[in-house]
Amino acid sequence: MQAFAALLDRLTYTNSRNRKLELIADYLRATPDPDRGWALAALTGELDFPAVKSSIIRNLLTERVDPVLYTLSRDYVGDTAETASLLWPEPLGEQPPAPSLDETVALLRGMTRANVAVELPRLLDRLEANGRYALIKLATGAMRIGVSARLAKTAFAQAFDVNVEDVEEYWHGVDAPYEPLFDWAAKGADPPRLDLVPLFRPFMLAHPLEEREVDLADYAAEWKWDGIRVQIVHTAGKTRVYSRSGDDISDSFPEIADALPFPAVLDGELLVRGSHQGGEEGGAASFNALQQRLGRKTVSKKMMRDYPAFVRLYDVLLADSEDLREREWRERRAALESLMNRLDDDRFDLSSVIQAEDFTTLSQMREKARDSAIEGIMLKKRDSPYVAGRRSGLWYKWKRDPLLIDCVLMYAQRGSGKRSSFYSDFTFGCWDGDPDRGAELLPVGKAYFGFTDEELKWLDRHVRQNTVKRFGPVRETDKSLVLEVAFDSVHASKRHKSGLAMRFPRIHRIRRDKPAHEADRIDALQAMIRD
Amino acid sequence: MRDFGWIRAEPHGIHVVPCNAWIDPARPVERALITHGHADHARGGHGEVFATPETLAIMGLRYNTGEEGVGVPMRKPVDLGCGVTASWYPAGHVLGSAQILLEHAGERVVVTGDYKRRPDPTCPPFEVVPCDIFITEATFGLPVFRHPPIEEEIAKLTEALAAAPDRCVAVGAYALGKAQRVIAELRRLGHHDPIYLHGALEKMCALYEDHGVPLGELRPATGANKDEMRGRIVVCPPSALNDRWSRRLPDPITAMASGWMRVRQRARQRNVELPLIISDHADWDELTATIQEVDPQESWITHGREEALLRWCQLHQRRARALALVGYEDEDD
Secondary structure, X not given: OHHHHHHHHHHHOOXXXXXXXXXXXXXXXXXXXXXXXXXXXXXXXXXXXXXXXXXXXXXXXXXXXXXXXHHHHXXXXXXXXXXXXXXXXXXXXXXXXXXXXXXXXXXHHHOOOOOHHHHHHHHHHOOOHHHHHHHHHHHHOOOOOOOOHHHHHHHHHHHHOOOHHHHHHHHOOOOOOOHHHHHHHHHOOOOOOOOOOOOOOOOEXXXXXXXXXXXXXOEEEEEEXXXXXEEEEEEOOEEEEEOOOOXXXXXXXXXXXXXXXXXXXXXXXXXXXXXXXXXXXXOEOOHHHHXXXXXXXXXXXXXXXXXXXXXXXXXXXXXXXXXXXXXXXXXXXXXXXXXXXXXXXXXXXXXXXXXXXXXXXXXXXXXXXXXXXXXXXXXXXXXXXXXXXXXXXXXXEEXXXXXXXXXXXXXXXXXXXXXXXXXXXEEEEEEOOOHHXXXXXXXXXXXXXXXXXXXXXXXXXXXXXXXXXXXXXXXEEOOOOEEEEEEOEEEEOOOOOOOEEEEOOEEEEEEOOOOHHHOOEHHHHHOOOOO | OOOOOOEEEEOOEEEEOOOOEEEOOXXXXXXXXXXXXXXXXXXXXXXXXXXXXXXXXXXXXXXXXXXXXXXXXXXXXXXXXXXXXXXXXXXXXXXXXXXXXXXXXXXXXXXXXXXXXXXXXXXXXXXXXXXXXXXXXXXXXXXXXXXXXXHHHHHHHHHHHHHOOOOOEEEEOOOOOHHHHHHHXXXXXXXXXXXXXXXXXXXXXXXXXXXXXXXXXXXXXXXXXXXXXXXXXXXXXXXXXXXXXXXHOOOOEXXXXXXXXXXXXXXXXXXXXXXXXXXXXXXXXXXXXXHHHHOOOEEEEEEEOHHHHHHHHHHOOOOEEEOOOOOOOOOOO
16 A cells, blocks of 8 residues: 555656556556556546545544644645645554555445444554545545546556557456566566457557649548547447547447447447538537537437537458457458448438549638538558557648747746746737737637747747746746647637637747737637538 | 734834834834844845844854844843843754844733744743733744653654665655754754755854754765765755756655644645654644743734634633734745
């Protein structure tokens, strides 16, 4: 338990992703089974102890500490678990030694609402402050240490020098504390069995095409739809819908999960019915419409009626229990097409292959993509297998060119980690009218990438030398610098004063040559809305 | 509530009425009695200043006012006129730090200034001075503040250093007191490598050494090349940790030595990777134990989290009141 507590503390204070990976990997190598497995389950959010609630902790404390002192402390510390860990009275008399993580998990699992008020204090008495903190965080399931499940799995792969995509794949076939997974990765045993659970398979991803040209004899083209990439898996009578990160989102989209009745693994874009993308023929609403459905634990009938979801299928990985991933794309495509008549066409349709004579024609079609509100084009090598991750030369994404607008730098904030001494988060604005007639700048977006290291140094110096006001970590600049901002699209938004929200804004160029009053106006941005 | 007419808590300091003297006043006065050299207690611009010789030397370094001050040795009563005497007793906070005992008409008042009860190689330990009214600080006046033994915290520092020989550890520490204590404790616990200093700390470290506190080999970080600082400790003011100054350091692990590091969010706010819970103030247990030991008729609680200590006094049937003094800052301890 102490090693786990020390790991949590270090992770709390580390901003760098690489250092977090190292810390977790070191822990996983140095810690025996089953403790390391429980730690991994805690980091990936797969432990649940329903008997232990934050309110229990509060009650235990106020029975032991003066309630006024508790409240004053809680208000200052700002976190119940931490307050409790610091305020917990040192026990009288000799205590059993600090428990291992395995013992801790077993004890927590054995707790019920009836006995938690007796059992939890016994456990807290055996630990010192940092151990108590880790215990409460573990028990109440709110780690908040900036570690995603994906990061923890990447650290696992790094610790034992195995492929992270394999880890993702086997992950769903085992339960905490994952001993078969450790046996495979650390001890060279056979990988865990996967045929009985609806497993997530890592997605095949694409590289940006950039300046390349490809021969359409070798590559098939499809439209790139703006939804979320999903995988629908049916195995042994169970169906799951997974997001790109491997999160199970079946509960948010039950109508999709119910619509795949035979063993298969399908890859596609989750969309809502509409005519925003590609008109009536395109048949898909904007990403904003889909957003109404995301992140819900349950979904009402009205929600499903107002925002009907469907999946536009791109690929098939397994069909009728046959693994097709080693087959060429053209064979998988044929298999997918032949599956379509077995699928409900309210819930599934096929991403059509674009018919273009040559690359130039395709390029012209892509030019028009913006008018049809389509994100771009995908290019897939016709003879490529389905491989996890981003393999060069197989799949390309060819997004439409970004939109550009000239904005004025308004505020800057320091970054974190490596960038903590640099002003690297920039807020920029556009004029709300004619700047020569007293118009004001309204913030329209925020960006913290797109620039080179050299440009960052220059921007940092500019901010320091042109600060007019400070608000804590934020500096307001004299609004003299024009930044050319690139972004994918812009939408109406009630949450922003400007009434606009940009998607993926980044600093494209620093326009030292351009005076601030020549920057763009809000109405120029408004004209780019395609909601 | 019992009150001595001759001593009053005003917003800008403790006023000793008969001799018109102020303790640690927040604005310039004609007659100031100073507990210790931190800027929020020892401000410049006073007429007459009474303080320990070490505190005067520290003030001299900061304000060039040393000559006007009256250096007062520990435990020697000074007659301030109108029947008031003042004596300085060690407070164990920083070099030269003292509590001030005021006596008038058979009544005794102790003003602690800032204090701690833990051993500190850079200054003599706090002494319990019996009194009627005990005016205590409460910087860490919440039961969540329990400072761990300094040996544990220094071990965290040296272990982090050993684990990353290609990096340095940049320790943010208050320029007066904390920096020197961290260095002296490192030396006491066997770390004899050169320690690199931010320019803002050099003079104060030299002053400590002049007053008989050896700090071992110190080198300026300014002008040192990156490679020679790998595997070394660099001490700087907390504000330098996230400033451009730190770019000269070889991939620093940012550490901060402060009692506030007990609270994770405080450490996170400062972007600290290695929080070291090292404080020159009394923690909760020391504050409450000291009130019990001194056993005054009444405690006045000032600068810090007065409310919780006041509550503790009520729970223990001790008379107490909270003072609202302005101008004390505790952020960097």
